[in-house]
Amino acid sequence: MELKNAIYKRRSIRKYAQAQIPLEHIEKMIESAQMAPSWKNSQTARFYVAHTEKAIEEMRDCLASFNKERTENVGAFIVTTVVKGISGYVNDQPTHLGNGFECFDNGLSVQNLLLTATELGYGSLIMGLYKPEKIKELFQIPTTEEVVVVIALGKADVNPDTPPRLPLDQILTIK
Numbered sequence: 001m002e003l004k005n006a007i008y009k010r011r012s013i014r015k016y017a018q019a020q021i022p023l024e025h026i027e028k029m030i031e032s033a034q035m036a037p038s039w040k041n042s043q044t045a046r047f048y049v050a051h052t053e054k055a056i057e058e059m060r061d062c063l064a065s066f067n068k069e070r071t072e073n074v075g076a077f078i079v080t081t082v083v084k085g086i087s088g089y090v091n092d093q094p095t096h097l098g099n100g101f102e103c104f105d106n107g108l109s110v111q112n113l114l115l116t117a118t119e120l121g122y123g124s125l126i127m128g129l130y131k132p133e134k135i136k137e138l139f140q141i142p143t144t145e146e147v148v149v150v151i152a153l154g155k156a157d158v159n160p161d162t163p164p165r166l167p168l169d170q171i172l173t174i175k
């Protein structure tokens with residue numbers, strides 16, 4: 001699939017049909033995530049995958065209730081975390097964005113992951129509303145990391161239209 005197609009075809013999917021995802025596909029997604037740029041190549045994104053039926057159900061219990069409803073039948077969840085206090089720091093001092101570059105790096109890697117998922121034929125949904133402490137307990141995530149997003153992956157059972165985007169003249173300034 002052409003990059004442009006993947007960019008424009010990817011949609012947030014909130015209804016899934018039953019289907020499994022081979023682990024090789026998950027690995028391809030994570031490898032593409034690793035190719036994203038990061039602050040001083042610090043590579044602070046980490047990935048935790050729920051792949052068995054049991055782990056998937058445990059993960060669904062960690063989600064906000066409306067996200068739990070939207071993720072019935074998913075084939076996997078990927079939790080992204082950031083190793084805190086590295087990306088965006090110069091001599092232990094943060095920039096004007098505070099620790100914002102940590103999540104910036106994470107987002108860059110997540111978009112690569114989503115585009116690869118689209119190319120492999122999967123629907124996906126990023127979720128920012130979940131119970132972080134429950135997820136940390138489930139995966140035994142070290143205290144040096146913070147959870148960023150949870151990504152649902154599976155076979156889309158809907159084909160949503162593109163939600164409207166702002167017109168260019170509202171978001172673009174050229175001098």
Ligand SMILES: Cc1cc2nc3c(=O)[nH]c(=O)nc-3n(C[C@H](O)[C@H](O)[C@H](O)COP(=O)(O)O)c2cc1C
Nearest residue numbers: 010011012014067070125126127128129149162163
């Ligand atoms: C950081 C982040 C958190 C999000 N959290 C949720 C969520 O908790 N539940 C949900 O259904 N969608 C969530 N979304 C999906 C957005 O609503 C969606 O990307 C947006 O409406 C644009 O639609 P599109 O992804 O189809 O282009 C989230 C997206 C991002 C980037």
